[in-house]
Amino acid sequence: MNTRPADRLSIALAQLNPVVGDVSGNAAKLRAARATAADADLILFPELFIAGYPPEDLVLKPAFQAACRAAIEDLARETAQGGPAMIVGTPWLEDGKLYNAAALLDGGRIAGLRFKVDLPNYGVFDEKRVFAVGPMPGPMNFRGVRLGVPICEDIWGPEPAECIAETGGEILLVPNGSPYRRGVVDQRLSVAVARVKDTGLPLVYLNQNGGQDELVFEGASFVLNADASLAAQLPPFAEAVVTTHWRRKADGWHCEPGEISPLLPQDKADYSACMLGLRDYVGKNGFPGVVLGLSGGVDSALVAAIGVDALGRDRVRAVMLPYRFTSEESLKDAADVARALGIRYDVLPIESAVLGLEKSLAPLFEGLPRDVTEENLQARARGTIVMALSNKFGSMVMTTGNKSEMSTGYATLYGDMNGGFNPIKDLYKTEVFRLSALRNTWKPDGALGPGGVVIPQNVITKPPTAELRENQKDQDSLPPYDILDGILERLVEKEQPIAEIVAAGYDVAVVTRVDRMLNLAEYKRRQAAPGVKVTLRGFGRDRRYPITNRFRDSGTPLAKPDSSIVSGTPTRSEAFDF
Known part of the structure; x- marks a missing residue:
């Protein structure tokens, strides 16, 4: 002793x-x-x-x-x-x-x-x-x-x-x-x-x-x-x-x-948390590496950068899965990201897979207009392909959806939601932009990726799009991300009533719509991959809401003793969207 x-x-x-x-x-x-x-x-x-x-x-x-x-x-x-x-x-x-x-x-x-x-x-x-x-x-x-x-x-x-x-x-x-x-x-x-x-x-x-x-x-x-x-x-x-x-x-x-x-200041700490969380999830569960779909957009670019920083370029594989709506700009941007990070990059067109699915469904869809169903077939064809690569080579699929998308249900079950782990699951879209710009000027301690610009500026500045139809933009379906994320933070992290959010300067119709999307997307979040928690309230173990839930905030100030909230049967516009 x-x-x-x-x-x-x-x-x-x-x-x-x-x-x-x-x-x-x-x-x-x-x-x-x-x-x-x-x-x-x-x-x-x-x-x-x-x-x-x-x-x-x-x-x-x-x-x-x-x-x-x-x-x-x-x-x-x-x-x-x-x-x-x-x-x-x-x-x-x-x-x-x-x-x-x-x-x-x-x-x-x-x-x-x-x-x-x-x-x-x-x-x-x-x-x-x-x-x-x-x-x-x-x-x-x-x-x-x-x-x-x-x-x-x-x-x-x-x-x-x-x-x-x-x-x-x-x-x-x-x-x-x-x-x-x-x-x-x-x-x-x-x-x-x-x-x-x-x-x-x-x-x-x-x-x-x-x-x-x-x-x-x-x-x-x-x-x-x-x-x-x-x-x-x-x-x-x-x-x-x-x-x-x-x-x-x-x-x-x-x-x-x-x-x-x-x-570390907040953004650098968030990035470091995402990097360490991915590294340990992959390492502690024995995966040899990771694979992801690289779309040319900022979400997948940031996930690829975190992957390389966490695991090294030899353990990260990217695949571009273009369809007829994929722009030349996206093809170039995805290739530029892969080149900057030094990772393996393959291009696998999905035209034959999508057309094959549409042909199989044609007898049942005859006479019906094309809608989100056909858009989702593209995402699901991509999800099937990246899962096949995972099965064949043993690498874990990284999903790339951000918290704004998972809050509003702007994602496709069994499509872009397929995967084992999501390092940016708890980052809102505006934070994805910010951390992408940060990574171009700073390399974390312990990061295995290259220094300098790893996410081309065009990936950060171009308007976000899922490219599931001609000339599609995220803002066609969602409010501008700076507004959306401000509302979501108040709804998710702070649990503020609609009336308080409106009093802070947000439009009542927009807040009500975002609140409805947040509630209806709970069933999707239950089926989402796990991912790193960085905010006060991340989806998963931290924020637990019932899927079957008819409560809706009417927006009436809570201080009124005679206020009442009555929710009826959801209309078609409120129904689940897979």
Whole structure:
């Protein structure tokens, strides 16, 4: 066991990227980090690290619970041989109840356990579904130092940290699994500062790194001294093992100044989250690479750029699938994108496939006018072809629909919605334009793609079009994107009533129409590929609406006590559009 004077302590922070369910792999990653920080007294790991976070209902499996416990017991025995003690997040079954726990491993044994008290049950979190509430935590004694270990959500309210302070705690060590969303870094810091001020104790905030399905954890761990000054800041969107050095002074423990890594502004953070989320989804699920339809439009161009940055050009394959409505401009732009990124690019015309489908349907469609049905046959022929490439070569299909399209249902089921993962699922169209322009002037740390202009300017500036009929433009069916996205953000992220949105200056007819499209497209979103969450409320686990739902906001101000909203049977214009 390491020995140090009672007035000094070194604590290593392991900001790592676990894999949910990979107990042995996570334990191996833990051991490697511990070896890196061999001179530290203690090494702290993120929330539920040995299981991976969030484990969802996997954590209810008795075999999984047993595997996690066995791994913790093995790791505890290893501490008898010297090296840093550890605080490791793990599920823990005790007296028939399953807890989200932090285990202190020292001297060859499990020297302490603390259970999470405040179980989040909102947004993407469902911890009350799987875990029991733990008792209020007192500090754990570690070599003469009383360490408080509130777990993640436990510091978002004052009680657990105050309980630790009142029972003699000296340092707050907070293991976290806190996913990225815009503005969350500032929120975390504000919460941590509040707990420091409440307790008068220094605080270590350790977050995990990496992608897990639709969530991305950006790390960005930090240390605050008791005066709320920032002593250390770990990098965002990267793994890191950093040792912090502490000294006991007359007024308590103080962390010596360490490296303060810069954080990223919003657009760069969003892009980095999309890149890391795609990289981990592909890598952790064992795909050799990805394939996408490259249309010449800005959405597929940005997805291709994220793909190359995440995986490297040799693991990204693009295919252009032209039909009679595909312009020469689109053909050129798609080829220019592929050339700039250095990826394999094939052109496979779909005329014979579409005409074959129309011929098969002709006996049943005879005498009926052409409409969106024939347009969607093009999208579905393309979807079938990219899925065939996936089946044959093993690459995962990336879908390329943005949040504006998925909000309004401006997408074709079993067509352009086909695929395994969508890195821009939570980006509105105006944000797609902005991030495309950004990528031409900035290359993220860790990106594997080329620098410089990777999305030709014409792709960004030309009017968006699905090219499913002659001279089609997105604005034929949708409001201008700057207006549409402003309304959607108020409807989706802020849940504002129509009356409030209209009062903010938007046209009532446009807002009502967008709200109707948003409601009717729920069934499509249920069948959409998963994708990276970056906003406050992403579609999927975060925003859950019923498909069968007749409620419609009438636009009447809610302050009127006699207001009523009555919704009848949907008209043909409100019916589902596949």
